[in-house]
Structures are given as C-alpha cells and as structure tokens.
Amino acid sequence: xxxxxxxxxxxxxxxxxxxxxxxxxxxxxxxxxxxxxxxxxxxxxxxxxxxxxxxxxxxxxxxxxxxxxxxxxxxxxxxxxxxxxxxxxxxxxxxxxxxxxxxxxxx
Amino acid sequence: xxxxxxxxxxxxxxxxxxxxxxxxxxxxxxxxxxxxxxxxxxxxxxxxxxxxxxxxxxxxxxxxxxxxxxxxxxxxxxxxxxxxxxxxxxxxxxxxxxxxxxxxxxxxxxxxxxx
Numbered sequence: 719x720x721x722x723x724x725x726x727x728x729x730x731x732x733x734x735x736x737x738x739x740x741x742x743x744x745x746x747x748x749x750x751x752x753x754x755x756x757x758x759x760x761x762x763x764x765x766x767x768x769x770x771x772x773x774x775x776x777x778x779x780x781x782x783x784x785x786x787x788x789x790x791x792x793x794x795x796x797x798x799x800x801x802x803x804x805x806x807x808x809x810x811x812x813x814x815x816x817x818x819x820x821x822x823x824x825x
Numbered sequence: 826x827x828x829x830x831x832x833x834x835x836x837x838x839x840x841x842x843x844x845x846x847x848x849x850x851x852x853x854x855x856x857x858x859x860x861x862x863x864x865x866x867x868x869x870x871x872x873x874x875x876x877x878x879x880x881x882x883x884x885x886x887x888x889x890x891x892x893x894x895x896x897x898x899x900x901x902x903x904x905x906x907x908x909x910x911x912x913x914x915x916x917x918x919x920x921x922x923x924x925x926x927x928x929x930x931x932x933x934x935x936x937x938x939x940x
Contacts, residue, residue: 760934808929813870
C-alpha cells in the first residue's frame, strides 16, 4: 500500500518562529512533491512544488526533499497568524495526499 | 480567469435520490480528479481521468460514477446516495497526470449532506 504520512498535529508555534512540517512517503518511484495550504472549509492551494533533492526556497517557505530517505519537509520562517491552516503533503506519482498537519501560529 | 468550478456548492439530499455534481475547468487540462475530504482522513481520491474517455478508480470509488466526454467537464454521479457519502468534495485538474506531472488546481468544493 503506497502511503503518504504526516504528523496530524496540531502544531503550535509562536509568531515569528520557524514552523517545520514533515511528510514521509512509501513509493520510491515518486518524482513530484507538493505542499498545499488549506484554510478551514476552503479548497487546497499550492504553496510549493519540488522535484529534485535538496532545498527550494520561495519567500518565507522552504521545501526540502530527500528521496533516499523518502521524506519531504516544509519550513515556514517568521511564522504569521495568517499561516494558521492545515498543510497537505502530496506525492504525485499516485495522486496521494497526506492527512495534513494543522498549524496554529499564536500572536 | 483560469479556474475550476463546481456546482452545486452545497447540497442536502435524501438517501437514494440520484445526484450529479458538475466540475468544469477552463485551462485545457488533460488530467482531472475527484476527492472527498472527511475529518481526520485527509483527501481521498475517488476517480481520476487522464484524458477524454479515459477514467480510472481512485482509493474510494464505491458508490460513485464519473464520465469524461469532453476535456473541460468531469461530473461526479451518485446514483443512490447514502449517509456515509456525506462529505466535502473537491474536483481538481492538472496539465497532465502520471509520474512527471504537475500541480493540481482545486475547485471550491461541494458540501454534500445525505439524510
């Protein structure tokens, strides 16, 4: 069974801190990885995509991919209350999503 | 504006009454899919379509049907809805599917309640 796993949280960090979200996957053939943000009752929106090992930075967000260890992570620097949402990891090869990690950023 | 649209956004129905949730995208995407989202279970794929007339089952296809007669439309059909199909449904589209594929764009969601 191919799986994508995330810590369900909730993860709580103070405003201005770094939030670290992790995701592991079981299919070694996976090539595309995505992080989505979902506010309560809303549809998921893409934050980051990553295809190669290493880090990819976009503003306050950094995605990290390690295919050998089969994990992908998302770092959010200078966390803001508006970052409070559920973050979904998606592994594209078989369209699977993790259950999501709920992040709360406290002012 | 590039978008995925779903209708209706909210629906309350009774057990056994056939319903269709429409999904349309204007981005000329080949790949389309349907998900349901339930508390604690995340997004689970119901059906997907790699292109016109090509559909396949996802993880939770029981009780659902789909069709892809046109590239832009991918309706979800519940022929005999049951209360366990009460959920939040999302349609999504992507430029293409498969291993080297692209990010998905999601519709606004359809909240379905079956009583």
